[in-house]
Amino acid sequence: MTDLIKHSPNSPILLTASLHVDEARKAISNLVNEILQESCKLNHASDIESIPLDQAINRILAEDLLSPIDVPAADNSAMDGFALNGDCLSESENIMTLKVVGTAYAGKPYEGKIAQGECLKIMTGALMPHGCDTVIPQELTKSADDSIVSLKQNQVKRGENRRLRGEDLTRDKAAITAGRLLRPSDLGLAASLGIAKLQVRRKLKVAILSSGDELRPLGQALDAGSIYDSNRYSLTGLLNRLNLEIIDCGIVRDDPASLKAAFLEAASKADVLISSGGVSVGEVDFTKQIMQELGDVGFWKIAMRPGRPMAFGMLKPAQPSGRKTLFFGLPGNPVAVMVTFYQFVRSALLQLNGANQTEPPLTQAISEVAIRKKPGRTEFQRAILGRGIDGKPTVKLTGSQGAGILRSMSEANCFVILPHDQGNVAEGEWVDVALFDGLL
Template sequence: MTDLIQHSPNSPILLTASLHVDEARKAISNLVNELIEESHKLNSAGNIESVTLDQAINRILAEDLLSPIDVPAADNSAMDGFAFHGECLGNSEDVITLKVVGTAYAGKPYIGDVGPDECLKIMTGALMPHDCDTVIPQEFTEFANESTIGFKQNQVKRGENRRLRGEDLQIGKAAVAAGRLLRPSDLGLAASLGIASLKVHRRLKVAILSSGDELRSLGQPLDTGSIYDSNRYSLTGLLNRLNLDIIDCGIVRDDPASLKAAFIDAASKADVLISSGGVSVGEADFTKQIMQELGDVGFWKIAMRPGRPMAFGMLKPVQGSNRKTLFFGLPGNPVAVMVTFYQFVRSALLQLNGASQTEPPMTQAIAETPIRKKPGRTEFQRAILGRGQDGKPTVKLTGSQGAGILRSMSEANCFVILPHEQGNVAAGDWLDVALFDGLL
């Protein structure tokens, strides 16, 4: 497929056929880069703020975090054992006997000298005496008591089990690079360096709405043909995982005036608008019409399952603002909403918010059972990642994969990704797997 996407800042995206998933991602990334460049020209300084560590989880680091100290700050022991000068070591199994002259604890350095035939009982993290360069772990000794230890010469090499000053990190070096989506381990690292606050990108404001006359809010009675709106709650949870500011615009009825008013209101408040429903080819789907009035939109059919109908584009600045609003029109089916969010929206939000790593973690696993698949579209099957009796990673589907079966997402912990040209899968085949959640 060629010439499917033509885009410039002053013209819409034009599509004539179903896009491959990779082509859709590229189109989104290109437009997001344009918005980032425009935003930097308008107000780069206003997009950065300082937050304390307890507010920084899942924020995106705006500047390299430079270490103000050496880590470790001094040579120290990497083991519980005995510190000594390694010049006495050799390659034989002859036993060396050393006199124990004292003990060094973490935070309580030993004051005194350690002679050539002497050693110091030392704990992990304790400072190394100036005249010791090697640590023998206690379990490697032939005998050890309060006064002497003995061990074979070849049990340890000179310099082993000693952590050198600045070995992990040197003053002025980047401990965490700009663009990191900050994790608990990053906050712990910052705290270990004595850093109490971090420069992060301003949180994106993301407006969400659901479109459809059949939708009802929680607490309302269900009449014939109506359903509860679940999509806004799924989207709220997904956006909270990214620590973004959410503007809930509620349920909008299927008429042009209501949709137009909702879009204008959202564009006046938000950096991004995400709607669900109203993007298929039904007579009551007015989103395309409204987008053509308010901005540029590329309507596409993506060669994927689920989530084939999806709109993407940009709302022009409303009165009193110079900010353009990124727009995603997601399908109405609950599973398709989450699939398209994971595969397109999440990465775009991270990219727009300054993240350097925008794709979810990937791995591979062995199919437990056969999977039917037709070539010609990318499929995202909901699945459970586990481990077989042989210890190898395995994956199995959560059952029926219909776009309206929300339980299939609730039970899953990953997507099995079946590429565009992939055909049927046999049990035992290795498959690409995208994890839902990270651990640290």
């Protein structure tokens, strides 16, 4: 097992030992790093492309985005109020009266000067007028008419409610760092800097296939013992969340010739191959034989539920100058496919694509029910996150947690994650929760 953890694809195939979830993660991350290092040596310039800003959502930023301007570009007001020279302020509660000599609007700077005893009505975002360094919020003042305003001298301190030039960003400073999975707020930030195009990592090409003689495509009548293939549709949705290029290799029969042809096609076109089905102890022979010919793979039993059987490794490149194809052989049960994708594949894809943040965030909630759990495995229970009458986050399971019950995923909005050494969970106990939104 030690060799597998260090060099997963080059070690003997394992069918009996169960890996801890964290061990499996580490082995996958190590192999992805090896592939990335080899790719750097090959110096693939095509791995980076320039795209319009409005097409960059969920892409990986390839280089630091440097601000071409100071943000803000000049001192400006942080709120609606009255701009004045802070020399007139003190610790006293004495009332002072100032003459209002004009108004400064955002986008329309006030060109005049402010003398002692004067102030200027100012709107949020408007440039600070010459001679003014402080803004009094409008609600802290009193005025008999539009030309006079009164306030206590100690209402604010000098310099308050003013945004300084370069306070957010200075010119040539990184506004967004390379490796960022770009979110809507990042696109807005780039637009605020006047940047119309971004340098991003090329979309990974991910091939998917489902293996099994019992599988039928949608639209075809089911015969005895057959089922519709749902896994490719789940995987397509998961991959679209990451804005990747999908190569659908369809349903592949359980025979060596068909599997080998599908794997060769994937190796010639894709950076990653994800298959579902055909990785349990009784079904592994064909895939094992083919992977020994085309690359290296480890077959694992992982101490988790659902999703215990899984294969992982790589296919040799179709061309000597090409990059190796990462391979994930996921279980056939629909829920197990999604759990193993969430737990292992998603992070590997982000890492391979150059992301600097690959692990999904966790939160905690109070379990509304007792949950049975055996120590010695990590469990991913499908659940619904809500809020109790006291305002604290609560979570409840969606019912039966069988690996083939896809409805348990459809009704859920999160996973309850029960760690390896965790035992039974009592009602009212805090548990770790991972939200689906943005992940699944």
